[in-house]
Amino acid sequence: MYDTICNIDMKKFIFDRLVDRENICNLEKERQQLTAHINNKANVVVFAPRNYGKTSLLKNIVIDDFKKRNKKSFVFFTDLLGVKDLSSIIARLIGAFEHSFTESFPVKHIMEDLKTFLSNLQPTVSIDSITGSPSISLGISPRNREYSIQYVFALIQDISKKIPTLIVIDEFQDIAAIDEAQALFRTSFQEVDNIPIILMGSKRHILHNIFSKADAPLASWGIDIEIPPIPYAEYSEYIHERFVSYGLKLDNELSIYLQNLLYRVPESINIVCQQIIELFSNRELSKDDIHQALKVAIENRERRYESALLMYSKVEETVLIQLAKSGQIEKPQSIAFLEKVSLSNRTVGKCFVRFMDLGIIEKVDAAYRISNPLFGFYLKWYR
Ligand SMILES: Nc1ncnc2c1ncn2[C@@H]1O[C@H](COP(=O)(O)OP(=O)(O)O)[C@@H](O)[C@H]1O
Numbered sequence: 001m002y003d004t005i006c007n008i009d010m011k012k013f014i015f016d017r018l019v020d021r022e023n024i025c026n027l028e029k030e031r032q033q034l035t036a037h038i039n040n041k042a043n044v045v046v047f048a049p050r051n052y053g054k055t056s057l058l059k060n061i062v063i064d065d066f067k068k069r070n071k072k073s074f075v076f077f078t079d080l081l082g083v084k085d086l087s088s089i090i091a092r093l094i095g096a097f098e099h100s101f102t103e104s105f106p107v108k109h110i111m112e113d114l115k116t117f118l119s120n121l122q123p124t125v126s127i128d129s130i131t132g133s134p135s136i137s138l139g140i141s142p143r144n145r146e147y148s149i150q151y152v153f154a155l156i157q158d159i160s161k162k163i164p165t166l167i168v169i170d171e172f173q174d175i176a177a178i179d180e181a182q183a184l185f186r187t188s189f190q191e192v193d194n195i196p197i198i199l200m201g202s203k204r205h206i207l208h209n210i211f212s213k214a215d216a217p218l219a220s221w222g223i224d225i226e227i228p229p230i231p232y233a234e235y236s237e238y239i240h241e242r243f244v245s246y247g248l249k250l251d252n253e254l255s256i257y258l259q260n261l262l263y264r265v266p267e268s269i270n271i272v273c274q275q276i277i278e279l280f281s282n283r284e285l286s287k288d289d290i291h292q293a294l295k296v297a298i299e300n301r302e303r304r305y306e307s308a309l310l311m312y313s314k315v316e317e318t319v320l321i322q323l324a325k326s327g328q329i330e331k332p333q334s335i336a337f338l339e340k341v342s343l344s345n346r347t348v349g350k351c352f353v354r355f356m357d358l359g360i361i362e363k364v365d366a367a368y369r370i371s372n373p374l375f376g377f378y379l380k381w382y383r
């Protein structure tokens with residue numbers, strides 16, 4: 001009995017952070033594929049739009065399994081979100097290397113491991129006085145020209161000669177706009193061998209430019225894995241498992257309605273479902289209940305959405321709001337859309353390119369829409 005209560009207790013709708021193993025819905029096929037590729041030391045590019053569970057799958061399941069399979073291992077993980085130039089990429093890689101080192105090796109042996117693996121450097125270790133956890137510093141400066149992208153990969157290569165190693169780079173597409181970065185990564189990836197490399201990205205058009213354009217440095221690099229939306233039935237079951245302890249019932253048709261309303265984006269579905277739990281109990285849910293929960297969830301986030309809007313010019317704001325009001329559009333430069341925003345063809349085109357690059361809007365099945373469905377509803381209803 002106690003066990004059952006514990007299990008129910010652990011099932012939650014998670015948002016605003018990574019999903020733990022217990023609460024990740026589906027993605028079993030992707031887990032298996034990734035594990036097989038890692039075992040084959042293959043290179044992989046994982047694509048899914050934002051909030052589809054990529055980082056959770058990698059960090060909380062795939063990497064975790066890799067560490068469990070190998071008694072001693074080294075996992076290099078970094079996130080290149082928002083890197084601006086080469087030196088910020090190098091700084092990110094060095095920081096990630098230092099962090100990955102302390103994550104991969106137990107505190108007890110860290111001094112020994114530093115000597116074993118980084119004998120050519122003079123790293124320093126400091127222990128956080130409150131948490132007692134160590135952090136290392138390689139003592140190298142990203143501004144120093146001799147420390148390059150290749151340098152970091154050479155360090156990883158050294159370690160990989162002694163223990164199983166895995167490289168994972170999240171939001172890799174953000175290197176696209178930086179001169180030479182693609183070519184430098186290509187050289188680095190060629191120089192490391194026998195290490196599986198997993199790159200992840202959330203902006204399809206940029207990943208396409210990096211990996212599919214014939215003349216791009218990384219053209220045809222790696223095996224593609226695209227995470228599709230979670231099947232309706234699986235998510236319905238996931239919702240049901242969490243609603244049942246509150247006496248909430250959502251019939252199948254309405255569950256599909258809810259998933260579609262939120263463009264099948266897991267995070268938005270979780271937010272609205274959690275709101276349903278906070279608003280209602282012991283009832284069969286109606287469409288109105290779903291709409292009410294959606295409204296409350298959005299109202300709770302009004303400040304967040306308003307400050308997000310501050311990042312854009314008046315013109316961009318107009319275009320974004322009109323896109324939200326239209327829902328999805330295939331041709332942003334159609335006369336109908338241009339008339340609604342009273343802007344030129346050129347201006348609207350530029351806004352769409354910028355929003356696509358920022359990941360604020362997405363193109364799915366030939367139609368553009370706002371990536372975050374809740375933000376979209378906010379703009380549609382409140383602006
Ligand atoms: N498979 C899933 N099961 C449950 N929730 C998910 C799943 N995938 C994504 N989410 C939701 O998306 C949020 C973001 O997950 P994350 O792993 O950061 O996605 P990504 O890296 O693709 O942007 C989570 O907090 C959770 O709300």
Ligand SMILES: [Mg+2]
Nearest residue numbers: 054055056170
């Ligand atoms: Mg992510």
